[in-house]
Each structure stands twice: as structure tokens, then as C-alpha cells.
Amino acid sequence: MLALKDLQKTRLACCALLIAAAALGGCSSQLADLAPADAQAHPREPGSYLPVHDLPPDRDQAVIPPDQRAKIEAELAAARDRQATAAKDAK
Template sequence: MYVAYLHKLRAGFAAAAFLLSLSLCGCATSTGSSPMDARAEMPARVKPGTYLPVEDLPPPRKNPAMTAEQRSKLQGELTAARDRQGAAAKAQGGPIRD
């Protein structure tokens, strides 16, 4: 009697495993089209002129963005601001980062 129960239990587990594998295989299949139809499922191309092509670069600037004098002035201002913040943090007893 115990042996018959084990056979039924094994058969139940086998059936459950088989049904589980079938349900998982259903999730792995495509949406009804074959992999060869991938081009048919691609979205439509974007209309020309909507986005700039990658290789289409703007023309070079006639004037530089910043002159050397403006760049050095800006670097001096940023260095002074960093030093002021470092002194203020040191005065408050906070951590000083370099």
C-alpha cells in the first residue's frame, strides 16, 4: 500500500513538472511571428528632417567661445570662491576637502 502511494506521488510530481515546463515554454515563444519576420515588426522609420544625422556637424565657430583673458579671469574667480568656501568650512570645524 505504501509503495502504491509513492508511485501515485511520483506520478503527480511528474505531471506537475510536465505542466510547469509547458507553461514556461509558452512564455519563451514569440508573439506568433517567426524570428524571420523581425523586419516586419520594426517600427516605421523616422521622417527625414526630424533628427539631425550623426555625421552632420555644425560649422566651426568664427570666434572662440572664450578668449584667453576671459578664461584666466574665470579661473581666478573660481579659485577665489574655492578658497573662501574652504576657509569658511575650516572656521566652522567642518571637513575640508581638496
């Protein structure tokens, strides 16, 4: 009798594994099939990276002149102060 129960447990475990394998195998469908019909196609040739060593021209010059930079920083500081006082008033 003991051997029969072990055999039934073994069969049950095997059936559970087969069912789990079949269920998980159904989830492994192709992701390309799930893409919408109007999706943009991927390029066929891999490795089309942007050039790393090509720097834009005028890289050494300042982008924003110092006087405009100071003006922008002052405006940002004033906006920060206004938000801080508004947050204090809201509490």
C-alpha cells in the first residue's frame, strides 16, 4: 500500500510539472507578433551608433554669456523664493 501511495504522488507530481510546463510554454509567444501593425520597423543592421569622438563646433566657448547667465540665475532664485513663500503660506 505504501508503494502505491508513493507511485500516485509521483504521478501527480509529474502531471503537475507537465501542466506547468505547458502553461509556461504558452506564455512564450513571439513578442513581434504582439506589436501593432503600424509600428516602426527596426533597422536590419545593428551597431549604428552615433560617432563618439565628433564634438560639436565651438565646444570650448561659453554657450551663455556671463551677464545673461547671472540674469537667469537671479530669475531662478527669485522663482525659488516665491515658491518657498507660497509653500509656507499654504501650510
